[in-house]
Amino acid sequence: MGFLNVTVALVAIASLTPVATLAQTITPALDGTGTLIEYQGQTYRITGGTEAGGNLFHSFEHFGLNAGQVAQFLSQPGIENILGRVTGGNPSLIQGILRVSGSNAHLYLINPAGIIFGPGSSLDLSGNFTATTADRIGFEGGWFNASGPNDYSGLGGNPQQFSFLQANPSGIVNAGDLITSGNLYISAGTILNTGKIEGKHVILAAVPGQSLVQLAQPGMLLRLEVDRSEIAAGITALDLPTLLTGSGLDLPVAVPPGAVVITNTVQGQTVDLMAAERVRPSDPKLIRTGDGTGQDPTVVLFPENLEDPLSVTMIDSRVDQPHDLLYGGNSGTISRVIPPDAEGVGAISATLERVTTPIDKLKIVAEGHEGNIWLGQTWLNADNIQDYQGAMG
Template sequence: MTNLWGWSQALGVSIGGAIAFSVNSAIAQITPDATLPTISSVNKQGNITIIDGGTQVGSNLFHSFNQFSVLDKTTAEFNNAADVQNIISRVTGNNVSNIYGIIKAQDKANLFLINPNGIIFGPNASLEIGGSFLGSTASSLNFADGTKFSATNSQTTPLLTVSVPIGLQFGAVANPISNQSQVNQVNLDGTIKAVGLQVKPGKTLALVGGDITLEGGNLTAASGRIELGSVAGNSLVSLNPTNQGWTLRYENVQNFQNIQLTKRTSNGSDIPSIVDTSGEGGGNIKLHGSTVELKGSNVSLISQTRGDQKGEDLTITARKLIVRDGAQVLTSTKSTGSGGNLIVNASESVEVIRNKTSQGSLSGLFSTTFGEGNAGNITITTARLHVQNGAEISVGSTGMSNFPDLSQFLSAKGKGGDLTVNASESVELIGTSARGNASSLLARTFGSGEAGKITIITGQLIVRDGATITVSSELLKDVTYKGGAPNLGSAGELNVTAGSILLDNEGKLTSNSESGGGGNITLHVRDLLGLGMRRNSQITTNAGGNGNGGNITIYVPNGFIFAVPSENSDISANAVGGNGGNVKIDALAVIGTQYREKPTNYSDITASSEFGLNGKVQINSPDADPSRGLVELPVNLVDASKQIVADCNSGTKIARSSFIRTGRGGLIADPTQPLIADDAVLADWITLSPESQNRAGGIPKRAVVQAQRNTEKKSPKVNSVNESTQIVEAQGWVIDANGNVVLVAQVPTATPHNSWLNTASCAAK
């Protein structure tokens, strides 16, 4: 059997299950070992195997088996006393436990099944126990008094205890657990529900091992707890007793393995995997692994509240969460109790992807109220969030007690929940489904309850190819409501804080209402790239009916808002019967879009109303006037080399040329060097006499400014060699015998000794 297990793992869980099933008759069923003070006994009565004996210490009953497997259409029944609280069973042999039939226990006892080799639950596996069930591939069960009930070190008689279990200790290898159970349950109303492995309402169903795989397998714990934990070897998982059974903690786990829920094909039909804790007060679902993947139409995690109590949370903790191809994660309420929260902590990424070509079910994460109770919140913490091909993450209030029967509108006023995304690197929404459904983050109401709000904090937000982020108040289309259309609740708020935002190819940020007030949109953008809008992208808070448009506030203090004028990318807060909203923009520049009184086919910023008052548009952009649009750059570039005159041909002499830009009072100092006093020459500004008194040709005398070269012995000085008060424009300079540069009114005909400073023209050389 060990070889078969290895083959099944190499070829896949579904093949492994088939192999195990095909050799069922060759599997030794239940064989006790001789390691306990009171050895377990096994007696067969037809298709029932009765398990007696074992060693009871206080309320704990210990069993030890060399092998433990249950054949199809058979029952393994623990015949425990009524005072037993925990039935703790271990497998000390080397074989996997193949559970294809029923495991049964008496009264309200909890049942532990520990087999380090692995556990497989077949299609007809089921539980008939009054308490909670925990199946694990740990090597030992640890107790509060420090003792251990080990499945791998059973050579000596174990120390058995009356204390409670507090931990699962894994050996060097953590082997897998798989479940294909799809046992049906007939409900009181005659409907049939596939429950698979099931515990009583309010109890815990936990599978803790290496890789955890549900392949067309169901887990059900109405109003209880379902825990799936996938860990690597040498891990310690803590157990905390509760009224519902146990909660699991992973603070001592360094590495994790994977959890996968997929569909299975049987007799030409697809059988999805479902994990369900719905019931009075809802139930708690917790998944903890490295990669958690839900794949396939109708594969789902569901926790629905059906009473007046607050629902329990659904929590996924992983490195990576993947929900794709029609899989769903859902919390909801159908009554007055608030729905539970959906919490995702995925350190690396969250991917929600719909099959682009399939017409199957919608992929997504959902929190919804169908009644008077408020919907729970969705909180996602990750590095990267990716939503594609029409998948959704949404919180909402439907106003419906029975969602498939859309004609039955109720006035329950349940409020939609809030959606919060904290993605340190990026949030990216891409594309639509085959039917045109947008990849979306949504907070909406279809009834009189108010919609929730969406808050996004990320490094980069990209919404493109028809995708949308929407808070809305809207009617379900093509629906006839009793008593006419209802009064819709207000649309919620959309708040985004990001390094940059790009909306492209009909990407949208919207907060719209069909008859109520439009919600507000607030964007804080940190980086220079700022907010980009391309190809019919939209930021809108429009309102229908008599509702007022919402407000749009965009802060890009260190960057730009840019669009292409002809691409009809709009920022609008418009209304029909009510007043237009207000638009306020702070940015370094707004390029390619501009304010207009009414929407046009160009890129607009509008706050208009068809029958009410227009709103206000305020643009604070210190460096650019957006009304001027884009500036067209010149087509013909200037050749800079042709803008400088050629130097003079100096004949046999070596010519030296220089180009000096002078500032006030002399040469500009090198900004990289400290200011030296000897280099500083500062001349006061002067006022020229009227032009008639300042003609160079009419004044034969000259004004001279003398600047000495830098030496260690001499300091600079400024002398006037002309006592006249009139100022004459210098026509050149000479160097005198002391090495001073002297500005002169007329260029001398004689060549000075230092001829490289001669200002004589080329024509006079």
């Protein structure tokens, strides 16, 4: 990674035409993907589709659920990922249960027109869950396009990229209970959470348009790149007020484009909150990490120029208003709050190891004077800071 410029800051001790009502039904797209749907009672049984290299692909014209309804994706051993796209140009209003049966496959739902998880929505699956408004998902052998034709023969292995080709991607709203024992990932142009989100590793990423999200290995931070590809005949993105039209939901707070706005619980062993604008929790205590008692997510504010390097800011929890510093950083920063029982230099090292983009600066914000500071349980001063340079990059 190379030598970093380390700065210590001392703190004195003291579109398509919007529909009036969102249709809540699931219908297959007649595009050759082969998705079959059988409605039994309150359950949509989803079978068929196209298999490729451990992946099962589905294509829907419409995808929505009323309260009490179930979308059951039928899988089988050997299927690693189930990926469903929504091609009709209308947002998905999901007020029921998303279920995976027959395997521990991970579920991906992609709708560039936007996704709303209503108050009655929940998950019933043992794998990871991903919801995105990207225009396409990249694999080593090609792209799974959210609209238009696909060559499924090259789409084996795990997804590697999400491509947002439109200038202002649609948003995702969660007012339900998105809880899974696996990882949970939401990526969109704007994200509003008024419900509950819980997973092992949780990532909420409000990304800018014309960007390429590089999916990293578990535990690593996402990397963004500029995507100058031209979008073909695609689905028109919707802003958040238009997305919510006909859903029965209102905006409880202002939600700027590119923001992650949180008014209810987000919990995971690790939580990454990433935004092109700001991460805006109504209360920092809503973000719970570790065993549920910590409040130390990693906050990433993407740079205005995605080709610029990032800086890292480590904030000791004993400074005044540490969460104001955590969520109020400049664009192009990765920030964390270090609790008093954490090994400070180890936390720096662990954070840097998760970053796959260039870093040009490391800043430590802590209480102290004349070069003597506490960072977590680590005492740093002019005499020993050089000993830690290797661990700090």
